[in-house]
Amino acid sequence: MSQSRVWHPFTQHALEPAIPEIVLTEGAYLQRADGSRILDAISSWWVVTHGHRHPRIMKAIETTTSALDQIIFAGFTHQPAERLARALAGLAPPGLDWVFYSDSGSTSVEVALKMALGYFRNIGASRSRIVAMEHSYHGDTIGTMSVGARSVFNAAYEPFLFEVDTIPFPAAGREQETLDRFEAISRDGRAAALIVEPLVLGAGGMLMYPAWVLSELKKITEASGTLLIADEVMTGWGRTGTMFACEQASISPDILCTSKGLTGGAIPLAATLATDAIFQAHYSTDRKKTFFHSSSYTANPIACAAALANVEIWSDEPVAERIAALSAMQAAGVRRFHDNPYFTDSRVTGTIAALDLRTGTVGYLAEIGPKLRAFFLERGLLVRPLGNVLYLLPPYCITGEELDGLYDAIEEAGERFGSRP
Numbered sequence: 001m002s003q004s005r006v007w008h009p010f011t012q013h014a015l016e017p018a019i020p021e022i023v024l025t026e027g028a029y030l031q032r033a034d035g036s037r038i039l040d041a042i043s044s045w046w047v048v049t050h051g052h053r054h055p056r057i058m059k060a061i062e063t064t065t066s067a068l069d070q071i072i073f074a075g076f077t078h079q080p081a082e083r084l085a086r087a088l089a090g091l092a093p094p095g096l097d098w099v100f101y102s103d104s105g106s107t108s109v110e111v112a113l114k115m116a117l118g119y120f121r122n123i124g125a126s127r128s129r130i131v132a133m134e135h136s137y138h139g140d141t142i143g144t145m146s147v148g149a150r151s152v153f154n155a156a157y158e159p160f161l162f163e164v165d166t167i168p169f170p171a172a173g174r175e176q177e178t179l180d181r182f183e184a185i186s187r188d189g190r191a192a193a194l195i196v197e198p199l200v201l202g203a204g205g206m207l208m209y210p211a212w213v214l215s216e217l218k219k220i221t222e223a224s225g226t227l228l229i230a231d232e233v234m235t236g237w238g239r240t241g242t243m244f245a246c247e248q249a250s251i252s253p254d255i256l257c258t259s260k261g262l263t264g265g266a267i268p269l270a271a272t273l274a275t276d277a278i279f280q281a282h283y284s285t286d287r288k289k290t291f292f293h294s295s296s297y298t299a300n301p302i303a304c305a306a307a308l309a310n311v312e313i314w315s316d317e318p319v320a321e322r323i324a325a326l327s328a329m330q331a332a333g334v335r336r337f338h339d340n341p342y343f344t345d346s347r348v349t350g351t352i353a354a355l356d357l358r359t360g361t362v363g364y365l366a367e368i369g370p371k372l373r374a375f376f377l378e379r380g381l382l383v384r385p386l387g388n389v390l391y392l393l394p395p396y397c398i399t400g401e402e403l404d405g406l407y408d409a410i411e412e413a414g415e416r417f418g419s420r421p
């Protein structure tokens with residue numbers, strides 16, 4: 001075979017062994033050319049919700065292609081986009097009445113930031129600072145890196161990143177510090193928006209915080225006139241146990257970003273939902289107040305149809321029950337590790353379980369990450385630790401038996417690679 005010309009994401013090609021080729025996906029599995037199967041315990045980077053190639057989503061894609069491909073979305077519309085927007089406004093926390101389409105999680109966050117800044121400019125207020133949470137991840141574009149944690153991932157681009165105010169992660173027992181800091185920051189009236197990943201900070205290490213903190217943060221945004229942006233790109237579509245994580249805090253953000261699970265993980269699509277107040281601030285006979293944003297593939301009809309099929313699956317199939325069952329299994333799974341000397345901080349929020357392996361070295365670049373990844377792959381398991389943080393974020397079709405096998409492998413990994421306190 002001739003040499004590959006593909007430059008892979010987040011991949012150090014000088015260190016990466018041969019990259020497996022996948023020829024078939026089905027349910028919770030990826031299949032290699034030689035027929036061997038890999039259990040996808042991270043939903044192919046958090047996108048696949050029900051399982052790979054859900055027949056209904058595949059069918060919707062097929063059907064739509066007989067009539068539509070991409071069409072310009074400025075000045076034109078189509079039924080898949082119209083129907084999906086109504087569905088999303090109905091499913092999201094109340095008050096998020098307007099749906100702006102784009103094509104990736106990062107873009108949906110860029111759109112959210114632009115909406116927030118545009119809102120204040122259009123109403124004639126001089127708020128232009130963004131407040132972000134320590135350890136956050138919101139994407140890999142310049143704007144989203146700016147509102148995310150500064151680290152080795154973005155060190156080279158630091159000169160391009162804009163300054164933000166940061167509130168500490170609300171670690172257990174230190175939640176009040178987070179709230180106090182945000183209150184202090186919001187007092188000067190310069191903050192346009194607070195952006196958070198509700199309940200679970202994904203790429204930052206599957207860090208979890210309780211819903212009441214999110215409710216309190218929302219109260220401070222209301223009291224100070226700051227907008228709240230909920231980045232539900234990872235947490236949406238049932239991951240945390242509810243359709244959106246914000247529901248557990250009984251709050252409605254001013255802006256909500258969704259992408260990964262929006263099409264069930266089949267094809268790229270993103271949406272940024274906003275309140276009527278934000279839409280109205282851009283609604284004017286003055287063209288300068290237009291929301292100036294578009295992606296070429298905005299509201300791709302095939303992607304919208306896939307997302308609609310996903311929405312229908314949620315209403316026609318017992319998805320909530322599956323999620324509840326998976327959440328219970330995950331809770332039982334991490335319970336096995338409470339007394340395991342090789343792990344700390346075993347934690348679970350809905351269908352997401354995580355635990356930290358005790359090792360000499362920590363951090364994403366610690367050699368342990370790739371070693372663990374290889375260890376699991378040898379066993380036919382796709383587990384991709386964030387440094388020493390092991391997590392399982394599986395598609396909802398995974399069985400109890402498969403999950404048990406994963407926890408057995410994690411136990412074995414602890415004995416092999418972990419150190420005792």
Ligand SMILES: *Cc1c(COP(=O)(O)O)cnc(C)c1O
Pocket residue numbers: 104105106107109137138139140197202203231232233234235259260
């Ligand atoms: C993955 C992720 C993003 C970025 O989404 P992409 O589709 O990879 O651009 C943004 N925010 C959160 C919370 C994410 O997990």
